[in-house]
Every structure is written in C-alpha cells, then in structure tokens.
Amino acid sequence: xxxxxxxxxxxxxxxxxxxxxxxxxxxxxxxxxxxxxxxxxxxxxxxxxxxxxxxxxxxxxxxxxxxxxxxxxxxxxxxxxxxxxx
Numbered sequence: 338x339x340x341x342x343x344x345x346x347x348x349x350x351x352x353x354x355x356x357x358x359x360x361x362x363x364x365x366x367x368x369x370x371x372x373x374x375x376x377x378x379x380x381x382x383x384x385x386x387x388x389x390x391x392x393x394x395x396x397x398x399x400x401x402x403x404x405x406x407x408x409x410x411x412x413x414x415x416x417x418x419x420x421x422x423x
Contacts, residue, residue, distance in 0.1 A: 369398075
C-alpha cells in the first residue's frame, strides 16, 4: 500500500532498480581472483620456471581480488537510484 501526502504525491520510499551489473562483475572477478590466488600459491617448479620465477597466477589473482573489492565498494558507496531522482 502506498501513502499519499497532502499534495497528492506518492510517499512510498523509492526502491533501487532490480539488477546492478557492478555486483555481477565484482562477484566474477572475486571468484576468478580467488581461484588464481590459490593456484598461484600452489604452483610447482615447472610453472615457476615457465614464468621466470614470478608467481604470475598469484599476482594476477591478487589484482583481480583488488578490482572486485573496488567494484563492491563502488556499489556500496554509489547505489543505483530510480530514474527521475538524480
């Protein structure tokens, strides 16, 4: 049920629109980042030799986790608003 204020306008609080793509992006980057981080921590000698001793999976995984955290923070600090309330 919605409430009507004195000037006839609707007083129901505005809900955010249903789907925010930033949440999906943060989730996917976080998932891939976690998988690469674990893989990077368990790399064998052959994988390290191919990458000149750099744990590339670990560094890329940590980078993806940082990007996922940035997207999640962006979503939290700047939520979507319904049209007309900008």
